[in-house]
Amino acid sequence: MSLSRRALLGSALALPFLRVAGAQEAATPILFVHGNGDHAALWMTTLWRFESNNWPRERMAAISLPDPLARADDAVAQPGRSSSAEQTERLAAAVAELRAKTGAARVALVGNSRGGYPIRDFVSQPAGAAQVSHVITCGTPNRGVYDWEFNPGNEFNARAPFLRRLNGGTTDVVASTSFLTIRSDNDLYAQPDGRYIGRPGTPTGITQDGPALRGATNVLLTGLDHRETAYHWRSFREQFRHIAGREPHTMGVIPEERPRIGGIVTGLSDGAPTNRPVAGARVEVWTLDWQGQRESEALLDVTTGGDGAWGGAILPAWRYVPVEIVLSVPGHPIAHFFRSHFPRSSAVVNLRPPAAPTETERAAGCLVRLTRPRGYFSWPRDVVLIDDQEVAEKREGIASIAAARRNLPAARAGSPVYALYNEEKLVGRAVPLAENRIAVMELSW
Structure with missing residues (x-):
């Protein structure tokens, strides 16, 4: 620069x-x-x-x-x-x-x-x-x-x-x-x-x-x-x-030069979420290009201790780059979390393993889940697309859906997958369900 x-x-x-x-x-x-x-x-x-x-x-x-x-x-x-x-x-x-x-x-x-x-x-x-x-x-x-x-x-x-x-x-x-x-x-x-x-x-x-x-x-x-x-x-x-007692000067987020991210790995108890830390979880952080391919070596590759903490990944300066976080927790599917760029540092990038595939999802060669933790999808208010197609879960009325999925054939493994929620676009990569891997495209906004 x-x-x-x-x-x-x-x-x-x-x-x-x-x-x-x-x-x-x-x-x-x-x-x-x-x-x-x-x-x-x-x-x-x-x-x-x-x-x-x-x-x-x-x-x-x-x-x-x-x-x-x-x-x-x-x-x-x-x-x-x-x-x-x-x-x-x-x-x-x-x-x-x-x-x-x-x-x-x-x-x-x-x-x-x-x-x-x-x-x-x-x-x-x-x-x-x-x-x-x-x-x-x-x-x-x-x-x-x-x-x-x-x-x-x-x-x-x-x-x-x-x-x-x-x-x-x-x-x-x-x-x-x-x-x-x-x-x-x-x-x-x-x-x-x-x-x-x-x-x-x-x-x-x-x-x-x-x-x-x-x-x-x-x-x-x-x-x-x-x-x-x-x-x-x-x-x-x-x-x-x-x-x-006054107005904010901005409603937006002012970026930092070198964002650093981390958080806690927590688990599931009988399929229900808990916030208790998980030891022995592996966390990898990668940056991606806009074809969903990893750019270089992992920015971080750590295994959690008793406190479940992971962190220290420093993202590139002044670049809007997609991020992939891979979470491997014994006894659970391996999650490939695909996220848009982190404009600022955060110590609360907490991670949970994904729920096991449902009966319908098990038929997929590659399973893609799109999640919106900070809100729900609402139609016709929102545009929600996976692979340039409206999601099957589309339902008009009160906003009540925070997740959608797309089953893809095994031949798509390794190929890019795009998701769109209004103005936020995500790029990920299809991963083989046969290897117990799930792609989770997680929206930030």
């Missing part, structure tokens, strides 16, 4: 920081909490947007709760799943850790979906509220996903003890903490009909106003789906304004 271009790029990167000089010391620490079955990686793009607006990386944290799935009955122990009380205890520990790290008396808490429950539970206690300056719940089913006699002990039932306690007062907020909720009219967990939770035709007793809280600032962002209420740039704007 020429000196003049580097100087120009450097000036562009510095501009937002110059506008808010001195703000780093005053930035409120923020703790991000994922939803049911999810993990910290979903906050990656949100962290990038805050960083691009001069929020110091060291004053933010995204946690992965060990057992992210709720129990069928909140009061009955279930292997690999967590109770509402356990989630609140773990959140309290994470708040204490962030306060100790930053020296701040109070922090801001931002939660998506189920992640809003332990936040509300924590601040409903005087000792918790004293440690929290701001609360933001994004798509959290604050009135439940349903209000009915089925599953009476389930955490998401408005009639269950947990939500009855949280919602039993005359207000849903506490005076010393500033509350914001972000919701949508396209949220599959805020619907009057039980279609999206396995009981079509059964009224849920819930409406799109279910995520709102009495006494909070309640914002409706039309068209966004359940996860986008947390991870979309429109949601980021509301989060930033609520915590900072």
